[in-house]
Amino acid sequence: MGYGDLIIRSYNAQKDRVRVEDLERRCEVGPAERGFLIADTLGDPICRIKNSPVYTMLVAELGNQLVGVIQGSIKLVTLHKPPKNLARVGYILGLRVVPLYRRRGIGLRLVIELEEWFIANGVDYAYMATEKDNEASFKLFVDKLSYVEFRKPAILVNPVSRRILRISSNYEFEKLKIEEAESLYRKFMSSMEFFPNDIGNILRNKLSLGTWVAYPRGESWGATFPSSWAMLSVWNSGELFKLRLGNAPSSCLMYTQSSQLMETLFPCFKLPAIPEFWQPFGFYFVYGVYREGPLSGKLVRTLCRLVHNMAAKSKDCKVIVTEVGGSDTSRNHIPHWKFLSCPEDLWCIKAMKNEERSSLIEMMKTPPTRTLFVDPREV
Structure with a gap:
């Protein structure tokens, strides 16, 4: 347990690209009861975020081993919170920890470091998406990091x-x-x-x-x-x-x-x-x-x-x-194949600023709008 000599730093394409690709392959795990789609980044680990306005990727090293990664992006969106309806949000995606090094707090440390980057860049709220049955992700974000369930969109x-x-x-x-x-x-x-x-x-x-x-x-x-x-x-x-x-x-x-x-x-x-x-x-x-x-x-x-x-x-x-x-x-x-679709994706959210915590409570009381705009840059 514990972090030991764990180092969290920014991704360096020249140094880390091949190792991150290898880590992604080692972490290819999905739901046991049905098929799932696996992303092939074609040798560019940051391809899913590089069209976002502001983004970063962090890697975790233990000794000479790359053991974890996480990505984040930032944008200004509509988010109904009094007294204004715009918020600067940070999106968390691509959290991976090599199976051999799980349950050592590495995922927790990566999220905390990314949250600190969000705060330094003026983010009001951080949010993430996971499958509703992903117990490990739910425990990390909701139980340990105080994220709250926000919306449950469907992936068709x-x-x-x-x-x-x-x-x-x-x-x-x-x-x-x-x-x-x-x-x-x-x-x-x-x-x-x-x-x-x-x-x-x-x-x-x-x-x-x-x-x-x-x-x-x-x-x-x-x-x-x-x-x-x-x-x-x-x-x-x-x-x-x-x-x-x-x-x-x-x-x-x-x-x-x-x-x-x-x-x-x-x-x-x-x-x-x-x-x-x-x-x-x-x-x-x-x-x-x-x-x-x-x-x-x-x-x-x-x-x-x-x-x-x-x-x-x-x-x-x-x-x-x-x-x-x-x-x-x-x-x-919208035509879709149930075998590959996900009827309930789970979005969780957390206030990054103390003054936004009361607004988050009010947002949770407000019924969701019928339409949720999903940014294609974050797929």
């Missing part, structure tokens, strides 16, 4: 088949200019939890494939809004890192192979083939899902078909991932 994962899906002719589509998309997001979603104040930077990022709206055919998009409409944006996460499927049961392999065979032998049946998941593959992340009007649910589903057809034309993209608030009814209209 849908496989991309090679078949182009039919899209109803009852709807119109339009790809928005970046300026128009930013204006719409600020108008309709800036009051939603965790809406990033630098949304323009996200939309202008080279990984952003664009923002689309859908509305009933015969109505117009312009000075006034249609009776029903829906909007979403797409981020090409596969340009940063790849995914692999871990812990897949043999039944999944058999189903995948049989579905691909059926599509090849009987294309006239138009049966969707499940893609091959055992080699690293890319994915699209759908974010900023918003809808209004009685037909908006169908319009969200139609936009998801549009995104699927975009992905089907890509040789690398094999799944589409979306994360929505736990009470967001849009989840009922």
Whole structure:
């Protein structure tokens, strides 16, 4: 027990890159009862945070061994707390400790050091996400570090088949200019939890494939809004890192192979083939899902078909991932495969400043907004 000669320092790409990659492979563990997605960082350990406004990565060394890592990013977001609705938040991700060195307080020390970096950079709140069944993570953050359960969004994962899906002719589509998309997001979603104040930077990022709206055919998009409409944006996460499927049961392999065979032998049946998941593959992340009007649910589903057809034309993209608030009814209209999806991701939060602790208590009493904005830079 204890820290001993443990050293926590900033990540040095030249010195640490290969060792961090090795550590990540040694820590590839997921839920025993179902398949899980494993990130392949393609030799760049900080790829998941380097598009964030401010970020860092810390490593833990014990003797000449690299035994743990943690990453963090900082941004300004909407967070309903009196008397203002903006907060500087720090996001914690990528906490890993080599199995042989666990239960020695290394993970705790890494989080504490990252929290100190947050405080030095004026962070109001720190938050993290974990699966609700991750007992070790829950004990560390909630029991030892006083984080509190905040939100329970759903992660929806849908496989991309090679078949182009039919899209109803009852709807119109339009790809928005970046300026128009930013204006719409600020108008309709800036009051939603965790809406990033630098949304323009996200939309202008080279990984952003664009923002689309859908509305009933015969109505117009312009000075006034249609009776029903829906909007979403797409981020090409596969340009940063790849995914692999871990812990897949043999039944999944058999189903995948049989579905691909059926599509090849009987294309006239138009049966969707499940893609091959055992080699690293890319994915699209759908974010900023918003809808209004009685037909908006169908319009969200139609936009998801549009995104699927975009992905089907890509040789690398094999799944589409979306994360929505736990009470967001849009989840009922977003196609997903239950085997890979997570119905309850757990977000926990902690005040980094004494004066923010009372605001956090008030936030916990406030019902969550229907929509939770998930930043694609933090996937």
